[in-house]
Amino acid sequence: MPDDRPDGESDERRGVSRRAMLSGAAVGAGALAFGLMSATGTASAASLKNGAWRNPAQGYFPTGGHFGADRGGVPHAGQDVTNSTGTAVYAAAGGSAYRVGWGVLSGRTGNGIILFHGNSTYTYYGHLSRFRVSQGSSVSAGEWIGDMGTTGNVTGPHLHFETHRGGLNGVVDPVSFMRARGVDLGGGWPAIDPGASGDVVKVIQYLIRHRGTSLVIDGDYGPVSVSAVKSFQSSKGLYVDGQVGPKTWAKLVATARSGSDGNHVKAAQTALNIRSAGLRIDGDYGSVTVSATRSFQSVNRLYVDGVCGPVTWQALVG
Ligand SMILES: [Zn+2]
Structure with missing residues (x-):
């Protein structure tokens, strides 16, 4: 099941540092290991476009809704996707509903869901009008978890979507995070690489x-x-x-x-x-x-x- 799969990125990073250590500490053996890895190259390196990630919501990117946008001196921690109240919100990947409720990440984003995907990776869905999963339940990629709404600080209905790596403080740009995983947060076709499953x-x-x-x-x-x-x-x-x-x-x-x-x-x-x-x-x-x-x-x-x-x-x- 893709639900339980690590996304591979930190494994890849560990692989890189292992290779760097090897070539530095023991040149002969390191060079051999590096050579073997290069020979298998694309076949052995796990692509992040592994079929495990889904677009969480249909809509459009509102002006000023991008990651890092200035929100009164505080950088915007997510990407907003605008549509009408009641628009379906889906799990971006499989995992578990870590927190479900009001202000689970910040009160500003109202009713929210934090999903945990393993490998210190989380996604967050804010301003929801309705929850369709309960805290602690497991979710599959693309499962309908909630409805878009206007809870928290908003000027209109939208999804506030965040992506976190390396724990809940490791916020990263959701557009590039999802693009690396084959998903166009803007609603285009996905990309699925050889080795994918699900x-x-x-x-x-x-x-x-x-x-x-x-x-x-x-x-x-x-x-x-x-x-x-x-x-x-x-x-x-x-x-x-x-x-x-x-x-x-x-x-x-x-x-x-x-x-x-x-x-x-x-x-x-x-x-x-x-x-x-x-x-x-x-x-x-x-x-x-x-x-x-x-x-x-x-x-x-x-x-x-x-x-x-x-x-x-x-x-x-x-
Ligand atoms: Zn937002």
Whole structure:
């Protein structure tokens, strides 16, 4: 499960310092170790674009809502994402609901949720109008945890989103933090690298099947799946690197609507389930799936037509 996976970044950093120590302290052995690591290079270094992270909310970045913005002499600790009260707020990654309540991080941001993701990493969601998880519960990446609102100090409804590394005092810019993990906080397509795992990889695998290549749906973006994606990229004239990024997603998704059946419907159902739809993955786009799609569109302030087209796809897998 991606829930329990460390994000790899501090492991990578430890790796770097180990290598530096090795090459400094014992040149011969250090050089050998460094050489071996370089030889396996990209294959062994864990990418942070591992499928474990999701966009927490649909909306736009308001003027002055960026990280570090001057808030009366205090730098803004998060990134604001503006939308209407009641817009769904999702867990940016799997983990546990460390604190849920009023002023759990600061009273200024009202009703908030702190999620703990392991590896001294936390995310924070402020100004909520409603909680959909309770303190201490475990959450999966993309799970619906609360609703956007106006609690705390606000001029209008928005999500105040923070990302913390190295403990709760280690606040970092959420836009770059999420970008490094393949998520566009502004709402674009995600980037998924070889070695990724989880439900978003199952979505990719179902979509590749829909395109005519047989694949086991195991949620593991390993060599067989990467090879299938590379073939797809080649057939579409895309850059062939095996990364499922914006251009590949745009070509890979397939519109699913009432009456559709097949692997693209299973892909859509799997993606809806990442966002707490609770559907059976049966490949049948019947009334239950139409209803789930309409609900998702409604709480994300998208056009509500029950059709899983490009805009809905982007919000689902982003
Ligand atoms: Zn804010």
